[in-house]
Amino acid sequence: MNIALVAHDKKKDNLIRFVLAYKETFQKHSLFATGTTGKRINEETGLEIHRFKSGPLGGDQEIGSFIANNKMDVVIFFRDPLTAQPHEPDVSALIRLCDVYSVPLATNMGTAEVLVKGLERGDIQWREIAKENEENSNEG
Structure with a gap:
């Protein structure tokens, strides 16, 4: 699975602690992140990102x-709802795309834990089926 890990500045430490807690699970997947968040995750966990x-x-x-191109399966985005973000329209667009394309999204630690537990159980395997179906429909 392709997993995006994103965090606003005041939430980066929380995301890193979260990734460390579930490092065994995350290392089984392909990880993606925005700039500084990705750098810190790599440096502090050793995970490839x-x-x-x-x-x-x-x-x-x-x-x-x-x-939008069906290449991301899960998004974990620790948002800071109490601090104004200069790129808030981009954040809103990202959340909207998750809804449009039925990509599981967690915006806080509680929901992220539920998603990770679901990954561990295989509850999100339907994403692989969705990708296969899209590939098959594009071939025909």
Whole structure:
């Protein structure tokens, strides 16, 4: 599964602690993140991670492109709802794309834990079936 890991500045430490807690699960998947978040996750966990640009510089939109092209299976985005974000329209667009394309999205630690437990149980395997169906329909 392709998993996007994103966090606003005041939530980066929480995301890193979360990834460390579930490192065994995350290392079984392909990880993607926006700039600084990806760098910190890599440095602090040792996990391999593909880094997009920083969120305000287009990283949220790059993840959104992956979602729109059926290349992202799960998004974990620890948002800071109490701090104004200069790229809030991009954040809103990313969340909207998750809804449009039925990509599981967690915006806080509680929901993220439910998603990770679902990954461990195989509850999100339907994403693989959806990708296969799309590939088959594009071939015909």
